[in-house]
Amino acid sequence: MFSAAAQARLAQLGLQPGRPNLDEYSATLIELARADRNIVALTSDSRGSGKLWPFAHALPEQLIEVGVAEQNLVGIAAGLAACGKKPFATSPSCFLTARALEQIKNDVCYSDVPAVLVGISAGVSYGALGSTHHSLHDIAALRAIHNITIIVPADNFETREAVRAAARAQHPVFLRFGKAPMYNLHSPATRFEVGRAIMLRDGSDVAFIATGETVVHALLAAAELAERGLTARVLSMHTIKPLDTQAVLDAARRCRAIITVEEHSVHGGLGEACAAALIQAGVHVPMRIVGIPDEETVTGSQADVFRHYGISMEGLAETAETLISAI
């Protein structure tokens, strides 16, 4: 995933490798479900990819397998949630949020039941498996549906806190996880609050507003830019909806330019959400939306795809320099 230069920056920043967010999800869910028998994991033949085998072994009575049937997965989760259960419907995000979109819209969000939808192997996590297995639409699709919180954790800490918050939530929540091992980005004193961005680094030349597995690359780019005399603010925008509009506006007022970064189509995701917030507040600032462009996605691993589209330390630093130099 990381170039040699990026690995050197990781070491320089003292970032420690963690595990895949999916493993953290699984471990946290087991911990919560042991204490609350109403927590139920649902899988659509996806307990392997969802890292839920340990859950299945530890708490078999609290796992419901529906087979390869995502519409049924979400409908069943809605029925369970309407009757006092706390379902975590876990399925590859590409299928969960496309095949079962109507169930998400009606059975979960419109009916307002406290179900948790867990989109696994999201974005381009499946890499070379191709567009059938990519979910570059999921945030856009769910943003347009009323009554669902959308959280895309960047590391194990954010994952743990997001799963706990989802377990407490009284309304629908969508959690989006990739499968790559994540670096731990946060200090122990960090507070996680749904709907509040976390500032990882401050600066005034450019603000990176990033989400999910792209956040580490933004942080590395900020360190890279510092060597070149430019300072960057880095926000982990773990909650896409409700968006921390204040953090976006503050970044635009404090920094000379904004770059959003997401493992998602450039249409309808974090970038456009931030742009809408800025424009409607009358805040005009040079801005770039970095994500997957509207084209047939290049073949390759997640790392290849990221690098190809500039979601890397080098790519983001270059985008920032180009943007700032034009001001």
Added chain:
Amino acid sequence: MTDRELEIKAVRLRKRLLQLIHYAGAGHTGGDLSCLEILLVLYNRILRIDPANPRDPNRDRYVQSKGHSVEALYVVLADRGFFPEPELESLCKYKSRFIGHPTRKVPGIEMNTGALGHGLSISVGMALAAKMDNAPWRVFTLLGDGELAEGSNWEAAMAAAHYKLDNLVAIVDHNRLQITGPTRQVMCTEPLADKFAAFGWTVRAVDGHSIPALTEVLTQPPVPAKPTCVIADTVKGKGISFMENDPKWHHGVPNANELAAALAELDAAEARLLAGS
């Protein structure tokens, strides 16, 4: 309440729902008329529910998968006292809570439905919740026969049998018509009984307009470890001569003359029932 009293109620509620559809200028008349007796028997004889405590955790659940027949559900819920009946005159009006498909804003309604092919999966989830808690309450859902072309129904049918949900009853309002025409011509879902049986369900057939027959079939205990499908043979537009078996009344709205003619037929039917009692 006797069979005869429920039969009289069915006639009166037919009148009321036709009036409401006329006032609202919208509604799914034909399907309302085909499922009314099913709803009356459920809400008066089968479901363990308390209109004074509509969220009792131990209540039976009813999910109307064929959500478009909501006017029939509204008049039955009003009759059972879930909310003041005159509120129904706001049906489909600006800011009304009585939307043109079922909504949880209305006391007694469990889930928001209306898109077809959703109710059976939701009901499977509810029945699983009861099983997980060893709770005695049961789940009932009403499906349309045209609706069964939605593949999600069969995902749910598989799951209900797989999880041995003998606390689940799916009733099919088998009126044989959908918006375009006869279901056999639009997309044949027959043989329905064989299909559900092949999916592992107990299947029972009933005259869906007979109060005693519906009561009898819905009070039969389930076959252990199997979900139950009740195929209720019904007539779309039942009770109004010029609406019966005519797909134009799927969501046809009676004008003033049609309403008067329909009410006259129902007045006559009520008089006959009263004379016979």
